[in-house]
Amino acid sequence: MLDYKIITAVTTEPVTLAEAKLHLRANSESFSDGIATSQSIAPGSHTIAASYGTVGAAVDVLGYFSAVNLNAGACETGGSVAAKIQESDDFVTWTDFTGGAFTTVTEANDNSVQEIEYTGGKQYIRVAATVAGAACEFSADVITVTGEDAEDSLISDLVTAAREYCEAFTGRALAPQTLEAYLDRFPCRNHIELPMPPLQSVTSVKYKDSSGTETTMTADTEYIVDVDSTVGRIVLPYGVTWPSFTAWTVNPIRVRYTAGYSATNPMPKTIKQAMLLLICHWYDHKSAVGDVGGRMELAVHALLSLHRVRWFG
Incomplete structure (x- = not known):
């Protein structure tokens, strides 16, 4: 028998609060009240700075629809600006937002505006720029669509409930989460299917004998991780068999792993x-x-049925 439980729950929902509110048309402010602009890089002539050395101020965008404008003025002869959006959850560790690189500005395309929508799920974003060759005039602004937050808690709960419903129906993990699968014994076949694909990685495979001694199996030597199959698996290498042991009474075999869609494998x-x-x-x-069982549910099931999977342990 194979069962599983969630060890580390989803921290970033696959549908953001801003996306849900936009879909619901939940904001009621006037246009001017609903739009806010924050400077990340102040306007001016910025001197040469290598390796994205010009770093803008961070802007809190959690719960908002947001976009970033790169406002390019004149570049001096030979000057260029390469700018990109960076994101962070803790205001300390910053990573590049995928798809957040602006087209490099030179004399040929200066005095122009570029805009990139931020669709990530981090709380903070900023702009970092490399200025090469000569000084260039530019600035970077973060534009957010603000909204009433009276129902934000309700809408956030609805997002989570919708994800959990869709996960239960499809048998898929819709956002990254850590899971642990439990088995009473190793199977007769050469692999173990892991519930809630897509599988990202396997942290450990452990088994406990009747004396309570737990052994951790060695990856690539005693098992291989298959993340390419529709339902991810751990598979025995050629010529290798599952360990033979007298098993602990309850759930002696445990597989801890990470599953869920991600930026490189989007939902x-x-x-x-x-x-x-x-x-x-x-x-x-x-x-x-x-x-409850009418046309709306039929429409939802029609969409989800395209991705429904079965796993067999």
Whole structure:
């Protein structure tokens, strides 16, 4: 028998609060009240700075729809500006936002504006720039669509509920999470399928004997991780067999692993649309309604059925 539980829950939902509020049209402010602009890099002539040495101020964008504008003025002869968006959850560790690199500005394309939408899930973003060759005039602004937050908690809960519903229906992990699978014994076949794909990585495979002694198996020598199959697996290498031992009474074999869609393997748009349909339906009907098994649910199931998987342990 194979069972599993969540060890580390989802920290960043695959549908952001800003996306959910935009879909719900939940904001009621005027246009001017709903838009805010923050400077990351102040306007001016910026001197040569190598290796993204010009680092802008951080802007809190959590819960907001946001975009970044690079406003380029004149570049001196031979000057250029390479700028990119960086993101962080803790204000300390910064990484490059995928798709956040602006087109390099030179004399040929200066005095122009570039805009990139920020679609990540981090709390803070900033702009970093390399200025090469000569001084260049430019600035970087972060534009956020602000909104009423009275129902933010409710909408956030609906996002989580929609994800959990879609995960239960499809049998897939829709956002990165740490799981642990439990087995009573090693299987007769040469592999173990791990629930809730897509599999990202395996942290450990352990087994406990009847005396309580736990042994950790060696990756690549005693097992191979298969992240390419629809349902991820740990597989025996050629000529290797599962360990023979007298097992502990309860759940003697444990596989800890990380699963879920990610930036390099994004969640399918059809699943996202199903989540948005659920969020909208629950938001509009905050109490039990008669159409529980009606057209909305059929539409959601039609979208999710495209990605439903079965695992066999």
